[in-house]
Amino acid sequence: MNIPKTLEECYTELENLEDLEEWLNLNDKESSAVSLSHHGLGTWIRNNWGLWEGKGELYNWFKENEINHPDDMSGIIITSFYRFKHNIDIKLDEQINDSVEYYLNDNQKLCILANMIEIAMKDSALHRTEQEYFKKFVEATGLKDEQYKAIKSVLYVKNWTGVLDE
Numbered sequence: 001m002n003i004p005k006t007l008e009e010c011y012t013e014l015e016n017l018e019d020l021e022e023w024l025n026l027n028d029k030e031s032s033a034v035s036l037s038h039h040g041l042g043t044w045i046r047n048n049w050g051l052w053e054g055k056g057e058l059y060n061w062f063k064e065n066e067i068n069h070p071d072d073m074s075g076i077i078i079t080s081f082y083r084f085k086h087n088i089d090i091k092l093d094e095q096i097n098d099s100v101e102y103y104l105n106d107n108q109k110l111c112i113l114a115n116m117i118e119i120a121m122k123d124s125a126l127h128r129t130e131q132e133y134f135k136k137f138v139e140a141t142g143l144k145d146e147q148y149k150a151i152k153s154v155l156y157v158k159n160w161t162g163v164l165d166e
Contacts, residue, residue, distance in 0.1 A: 003049050005057035007092070010049075010077050011084050024078065026085055034079050042074040065096050068142070072099040109141045114151045121159050126152065 004010045014020060023041035025033050050056035051070035062073045076099065080090040104112070113134065120130045138148045 001048065003056055003058065006061065007058075007077065007080055010045075010058070011081055014077075014081050024082070026082065030079070030082055030086075033082055034075065037078050038071070038075065041078060042071070045074040045077055046070045066100045067096060068103075072102075075099070104141070106143065109143055110147060110151065113137060113141075113143065113148065114155070117152055117155050118159075121155055124159065 002009075002013060004013050014024075017023070020041075023044070024037045028036070046052050050059055051062075051073050053059075059073070062068075062076075067073055067076065076092075076095050079095060080092065083090040116137070117126070117134060120126055120134075126134075134148060134152075135145075137143075138145060
């Protein structure tokens with residue numbers, strides 16, 4: 001088995017799979033075929049083509065196109081392959097945009113983080129457990145620790161009313 005480097009190479013590798021017909025029913029409507037193949041064929045793609053491990057040229061290509069989750073990567077591969085087999089325009093840009101728009105953008109994540117910190121500081125402090133929670137949020141959303149620290153610093157100054165007594 002070769003790990004494909006491009007979307008087009010994915011088609012060749014998928015066509016060579018012995019169990020393809022068990023995993024992907026090309027006679028179904030696209031939405032059914034793609035969603036029903038997520039756990040079978042999709043899992044196989046994610047596990048065998050390095051998508052979960054975050055390595056390889058195919059993974060890097062997806063990351064360069066702002067596709068960050070292996071589920072989305074395999075979904076685009078399967079959708080594109082289905083369309084390729086039916087001689088339909090794969091509409092790759094549309095698939096990428098749909099995937100990217102599904103998730104929050106960085107400004108939305110920062111807004112949520114700032115509001116969570118603001119609410120937590122209502123008692124004039126950020127407790128250790130709250131800070132741990134925010135760090136987990138930052139890590140889970142892919143924000144940078146520097147962004148968290150900058151927001152926290154600004155909110156400390158904003159909420160420090162003692163400075164007005166000086």
